[in-house]
Structure formats: C-alpha cells, structure tokens
Amino acid sequence: MTEDGDRDAGQEEKRSATIYDVARRAGVSHQTVARFLNGEGGIRPYNKVKVVAALEELRYRPNMAARSLATKRTYRIGALGFEIAGHNPGRVLQAASDAARELGYVVEVVGLDPLDPGQLANGVETLIRNGVEGLLITSPTVGIADELSRLRIEIPVLVDGARETDELQRRGTLFALEHLHDLGHRRIAHIAGPSQWTAAHLRRATYELFMSERAEAPMVWEGDWESRSGYTHAERVAAEASITAVFAANDRIALGALLRFHELGIRVPGDVSVVGFDDMPESEFFHPPLTTVRQHFDAGGRTSAARLIAMIEGRPVEAPYPEPELIVRASTGPVAT
Structure with a gap:
C-alpha cells in the first residue's frame, strides 16, 4: 500500500x-x-x-442512534430461548446475534424455563415493551405454537423449529437409522430426550415410524439430554441381548451409554453400535469416536436471524437452513454374525 x-x-x-x-x-x-x-x-x-x-x-x-432517529425504528430483535446456558442453544443464539449485528440490529435475549409455561408470555411482554421489532424463538418445546397463538403479538415472529426445521430433524434421524439398517441392524433401541422438547419428540416419532415400517418393534427409554441418562439406560439396553444398535437422541446421551457399555464389557461396535445426534466438538474424541448426525448450529442461527430481519423489512426470504449430515466414525459397524 x-x-x-x-x-x-x-x-x-x-x-x-x-x-x-x-x-x-x-x-x-x-x-x-x-x-x-x-x-x-x-x-x-x-x-x-x-x-x-x-x-x-x-x-x-452502524450508528444505531442516528439510524433510529432518522427512521423512527429501534433495530432491536428479541430472542427467547429455553436452557440457553446449554452448549447448542448458546451457539444458536450467539450466531444469531452475530448475524443480526452485521445487518445493523441488536439482539436482546431472554432465557426461559421449559417447565414453566408462564415464562413465555412474560418474556414476550418484556421484549415488546423494550421496543423490539421482531421475535426469535429458539430451542422450542412442544406446543409452543399454541402458546404463541394465545398471545396478541403484532410484530414478526420466527420459531426456530417450525415446519422447515422440523423436516430437517426428521431427515437427520433417518440418516442415522438408514445407516444402521444398511449395516444389518434390525433390533435398534432409542434412548430418547425429554418429550416436551420439539427436537426430542420429532426424533422419537421418526424412529418409531421407521422401526414399525423397516425393522422390528420400537424400544424406547426416555430420559433427559444429559450423559447420566445414557449411562443409566445403557444398562437396560444391555439386559436385552437381542439389541444390536442404539440411536441416542444426542451426543451427550451417547457418551454416557459408551462409558456404561465399556464398564459392562460390551464392545462398541463389536457387540452394539451407537449413533448420536448433534456432532458436538468432543464427539470425534469419544472412545470410540462417535458416529453422529451433524447439525450446523452456527449457520442455523445466522439463517434464523437473516430470515427474521427479512420479515421485519418486508423482503423475500432467501436464506435456506443448512442440511444435517451423517458423520460416520468408529462407533458403528456391521451386525456381529
């Protein structure tokens, strides 16, 4: 220069x-x-x-004060998330905030307890009172659409878990199950996440339909999203000698299951194959490295922010949500003969 x-x-x-x-x-x-x-x-x-x-x-x-004075707008977005301290919800919100800032908006975040339905109305009221121009709902629970419909909201609302993202959850689940099916597994158990969460509900429903059409009777143990849940239910899986594979609702559940299988002398994947969901950064360092479905949380958060801002500004929505990917590692293999 x-x-x-x-x-x-x-x-x-x-x-x-x-x-x-x-x-x-x-x-x-x-x-x-x-x-x-x-x-x-x-x-x-x-x-x-x-x-x-x-x-x-x-x-x-951007000079937000000058913009607001000139346009009579606030350039503020409200984001409501469940268990935002969790790794994946946090990544979505951080990416959405980054994308919004690049487009000249500020994001105000309110965390919600999924077991307290009253918090949604209070959170929405707080954000609207603070002058937000749109609302982003992340990590939704089952029935969120019904709860929102009972509220009088006159600004754009985007639910990260509506029809399009629901379909991506189903597709990712099918990637995992088709992979196990191709390896010869028919007795596939599912360690499910909490049923009040939309993602857990969709993964379980997709699993149950797949099993009824393509394999044997579904076998489901429901827990929470934590590794302890996988650890506990792995012992029940081990008691069913005919089970040859486990589809875990997320990678943390799979981590707990892997540890318990190791303690019980069950070889992975020699005796039981294990598939997770999410592809958390540590998954490739599990023992054995975990086969899982990769979700692009950062890109998804950015897409949600871009879509909401397009709704606010009355522009066509051009940003597609990223597709899930099957990441095959060492925790899955053919059925033992």
Whole structure:
C-alpha cells in the first residue's frame, strides 16, 4: 500500500468507519455495501467476501442512534430461548446475534424455563415493551405454537423449529437409522430426550415410524439430554441381548451409554453400535469416536436471524437452513454374525 493509502487507512481506523470507508477498502460501490448490510441479494460472491473482510478490518459498527432517529425504528430483535446456558442453544443464539449485528440490529435475549409455561408470555411482554421489532424463538418445546397463538403479538415472529426445521430433524434421524439398517441392524433401541422438547419428540416419532415400517418393534427409554441418562439406560439396553444398535437422541446421551457399555464389557461396535445426534466438538474424541448426525448450529442461527430481519423489512426470504449430515466414525459397524 502507498504512503497515502497507509494514511487513509490510519484515519479510517481512528474514527468510526462509514459505509463509504468500507466501500473504498473493499473496492466496491457504497450501494453494494448498503445492500449487504440490509441483507439484500444480488451481490456477487467475490464482492460479498471483500465487503465482509473490509467490515472486519475497519471494525465497522452502524450508528444505531442516528439510524433510529432518522427512521423512527429501534433495530432491536428479541430472542427467547429455553436452557440457553446449554452448549447448542448458546451457539444458536450467539450466531444469531452475530448475524443480526452485521445487518445493523441488536439482539436482546431472554432465557426461559421449559417447565414453566408462564415464562413465555412474560418474556414476550418484556421484549415488546423494550421496543423490539421482531421475535426469535429458539430451542422450542412442544406446543409452543399454541402458546404463541394465545398471545396478541403484532410484530414478526420466527420459531426456530417450525415446519422447515422440523423436516430437517426428521431427515437427520433417518440418516442415522438408514445407516444402521444398511449395516444389518434390525433390533435398534432409542434412548430418547425429554418429550416436551420439539427436537426430542420429532426424533422419537421418526424412529418409531421407521422401526414399525423397516425393522422390528420400537424400544424406547426416555430420559433427559444429559450423559447420566445414557449411562443409566445403557444398562437396560444391555439386559436385552437381542439389541444390536442404539440411536441416542444426542451426543451427550451417547457418551454416557459408551462409558456404561465399556464398564459392562460390551464392545462398541463389536457387540452394539451407537449413533448420536448433534456432532458436538468432543464427539470425534469419544472412545470410540462417535458416529453422529451433524447439525450446523452456527449457520442455523445466522439463517434464523437473516430470515427474521427479512420479515421485519418486508423482503423475500432467501436464506435456506443448512442440511444435517451423517458423520460416520468408529462407533458403528456391521451386525456381529
């Protein structure tokens, strides 16, 4: 870069960067930067990469006060999540917050207890009173749509667990079960998550339908999302000598089951194959490394934020949710003969 270029860059960094600074750094028009910040389409991929790099280099932050005064809007989004301290809900909310900030919005988060239905109404009321322009509901429980329908909400609402994401849960479950079926397993047990959670309900329902159509009678033990649940129910699986595979509702349940099988002298996958769900970062370091269904929590959170903002601004929704993937590792193998 020339001396003048260095001087310009230094001046940009001393003061708050504008979209004109970003455009100059990226080598694009300021209209292109504005379209990107507003979440609009029609931007060439390589230009989008240059704009993102320039935003990061200049540490661009929209002037929210000026925007609000000029537009009579708050540029605030409310997010309500169940058990947000959990690893996966936390990742979704963090990614949604990051994506919203890049589009010029601030996210206000309210955590909810899934066992206290009254908290939803209180959370919605609090966020609307604080001037949010839309609501994002993450990690939903069964019946959330009915609860929302009883509330008078006049701003856009996006439930991360509606029809499209529900279908992705079913598809991911089928990936796991088809994998076990292809390996010759017919006696497949399911250690389920808590039934009040939408994700657990969908995985169990998909498992039960698959077993009734393609394998043998379903065998379900329900617990919570924690490793202790898998550890406890693994002993019951071991008592059923005919079971050759376990589909765990998440990776933490699978982790508990793997430990108990090891203590009982049951070989994985020699005696029993185990499949999890989520692909938490530690899954590849389980013993043995866990076959699981990968969910893209970060990308999903960003997609939800982009979709809600498009709803708020009256724009078409262009962002698809990411597909789940089967990640095959060492915890699954053919049925022993």
